[in-house]
Amino acid sequence: MRAMTVRVRFAPSPTGFLHIGSVRTALFNWLYARHTGGTFILRIEDTDVARNTPESLRTILDGLRWLGLEWDEGPEKGGPHGPYFQSQRAAIYRRYVEQLQRSGHAYEREGALWFRMPREPITVPDLVAGPVTRQPTDREAADPDFVIVRRDGQPVFHLVNVVDDIEMRITHVIRGEDHLSNTPKHLALFRALGVTPPAYAHIPMILNADGSKMSKSDPDPSKARLASLATYIADGFVPEAVRNYLCLLGWSPKDDRQIMTIEEVIERFDLPQILRANARFDVTKLTWMNGEYLRAMSLERFAELAQPFLPKPVPLSVLALVKEKIKLLKDLPEWVGWAVTEEIEFDPVAVEKVGRGPALAAKLEALASQFATTTEWSAVALEDALKRLATQRGVKPAEFIHPCRLAVSGRAIGPSLYPMLEALGRERVLTRLARAAKVLGQ
RNA sequence: GGCCCCAUCGUCUAGUGGCCUAGGACGUCAGAUUCUCAAUCUGAAAACACGGGUUCGAUUCCCGUUGGGGCUGCCA
Numbered sequence: 017m018r019a020m021t022v023r024v025r026f027a028p029s030p031t032g033f034l035h036i037g038s039v040r041t042a043l044f045n046w047l048y049a050r051h052t053g054g055t056f057i058l059r060i061e062d063t064d065v066a067r068n069t070p071e072s073l074r075t076i077l078d079g080l081r082w083l084g085l086e087w088d089e090g091p092e093k094g095g096p097h098g099p100y101f102q103s104q105r106a107a108i109y110r111r112y113v114e115q116l117q118r119s120g121h122a123y124e125r126e127g128a129l130w131f132r133m134p135r136e137p138i139t140v141p142d143l144v145a146g147p148v149t150r151q152p153t154d155r156e157a158a159d160p161d162f163v164i165v166r167r168d169g170q171p172v173f174h175l176v177n178v179v180d181d182i183e184m185r186i187t188h189v190i191r192g193e194d195h196l197s198n199t200p201k202h203l204a205l206f207r208a209l210g211v212t213p214p215a216y217a218h219i220p221m222i223l224n225a226d227g228s229k230m231s232k233s234d235p236d237p238s239k240a241r242l243a244s245l246a247t248y249i250a251d252g253f254v255p256e257a258v259r260n261y262l263c264l265l266g267w268s269p270k271d272d273r274q275i276m277t278i279e280e281v282i283e284r285f286d287l288p289q290i291l292r293a294n295a296r297f298d299v300t301k302l303t304w305m306n307g308e309y310l311r312a313m314s315l316e317r318f319a320e321l322a323q324p325f326l327p328k329p330v331p332l333s334v335l336a337l338v339k340e341k342i343k344l345l346k347d348l349p350e351w352v353g354w355a356v357t358e359e360i361e362f363d364p365v366a367v368e369k370v371g372r373g374p375a376l377a378a379k380l381e382a383l384a385s386q387f388a389t390t391t392e393w394s395a396v397a398l399e400d401a402l403k404r405l406a407t408q409r410g411v412k413p414a415e416f417i418h419p420c421r422l423a424v425s426g427r428a429i430g431p432s433l434y435p436m437l438e439a440l441g442r443e444r445v446l447t448r449l450a451r452a453a454k455v456l457g458q
Numbered sequence: 459g460g461c462c463c464c465a466u467c468g469u470c471u472a473g474u475g476g477c478c479u480a481g482g483a484c485g486u487c488a489g490a491u492u493c494u495c496a497a498u499c500u501g502a503a504a505a506c507a508c509g510g511g512u513u514c515g516a517u518u519c520c521c522g523u524u525g526g527g528g529c530u531g532c533c534a
């Protein structure tokens with residue numbers, strides 16, 4: 017007996033930004049396809065003409081590719097079961113609608129076409145939640161039937177979703193738990209059409225940190241931002257980190273691993289391990305993970321990813337200094353500012369911390385004359401020079417280190433001091449020491 | 459309101475009746491790194507929602523309560 021080849025699909029609606037929860041759904045589908053050697057299909061559910069936009073479609077395609085979730089069949093790719101836009105499949109839906117009418121499963125009412133829902137409860141054999149049997153709600157008790165073709169002739173979600181899953185030979189439907197309540201309708205449709213339904217796996221939702229629903233239209237703008245994948249791209253998260261973090265939301269490798277290569281995840285991922293409980297999105301942990309990925313990657317890749325975040329080119333030697341420190345690429349400008357701007361702005365908080373006035377000026381001037389005579393301009397030699405000066409004055413090196421950092425970078429935090437000085441070069445360091453002594457010396 | 463799903467540290471999770479004085483990670487706090495830091499290292503505090511059962515024994519099984527989430531559109 018040969019197992020049926022797995023065919024899964026991600027079926028977004030191009031009506032806005034790509035939701036981070038949708039991304040996780042796409043990821044789980046993709047992982048399952050890769051784990052089983054199956055096929056990952058992208059299908060665009062654009063039956064609601066009024067709400068679809070081309071930009072939104074672009075966002076979906078780019079977003080999936082950014083994460084490395086390439087589809088095997090779908091837009092810009094083709095495949096044997098196209099077209100992959102529901103707006104182009106009207107003839108197919110019509111065929112199925114006619115079949116339902118002929119077999120007496122559908123009838124017209126108020127200009128729309130309604131599906132005759134079975135009166136007895138339907139059990140969903142869900143791979144994650146187990147068998148789920150729904151009792152009829154108040155509404156359903158009054159009238160369990162539902163619309164499958166609108167008055168304007170457009171077929172609705174429940175119908176097209178099922179028809180396409182049939183036509184595209186979908187074997188497993190992995191989707192958000194918000195669809196669990198819809199599933200009996202879909203099962204009834206399959207039954208009426210005389211087709212064996214796919215297996216269902218409803219995955220838990222991703223919620224905000226406060227447990228509320230992640231919504232792109234949340235009245236709180238900071239929450240609304242977090243719901244969109246675009247935010248993470250813009251803030252300088254790297255795809256591997258976002259993907260890794262998402263893998264750990266609702267799925268667990270069952271050991272203590274946090275950072276995993278995608279190959280490892282593909283190897284271990286399977287439906288039975290998916291958790292039943294909703295998970296909250298912890299952007300802080302994602303940020304930590306992003307820093308881990310940034311530090312672990314090659315300098316070349318770091319430079320490549322950094323490029324869009326830098327107003328002007330920055331030498332690799334400088335990027336190397338901040339690569340180990342930074343967590344988000346969007347913070348790059350302020351971390352490398354010392355290397356690309358001569359007009360250093362002094363951070364008030366840093367000035368407060370280090371101090372100002374004649375005492376500071378004296379230290380900076382001493383430093384300047386010390387560095388002016390340093391023969392070899394290297395991190396090691398500079399460290400040696402600074403420490404000699406401190407010893408001469410009978411103070412701790414820190415007494416000179418902090419003012420020096422402030423003078424050359426304007427900040428209290430940043431890369432290690434001596435490599436920073438080395439990268440800057442003698443001339444710029446001396447200029448900055450003099451300027452800082454003047455500006456902060458009063 | 460009705461229906462459905464869910465419930466271990468603040469968060470993500472390990473745990474499928476005794477190995478649990480409940481493990482890991484993020485975050486937090488405290489030290490260390492006699493240069494900062496959102497880096498690194500070390501350590502600490504921190505959880506089985508509640509009430510009934512079942513059992514020799516429950517975080518683990520059952521029921522209820524409470525709490526959270528979802529659905530309840532001629533949206534998807």
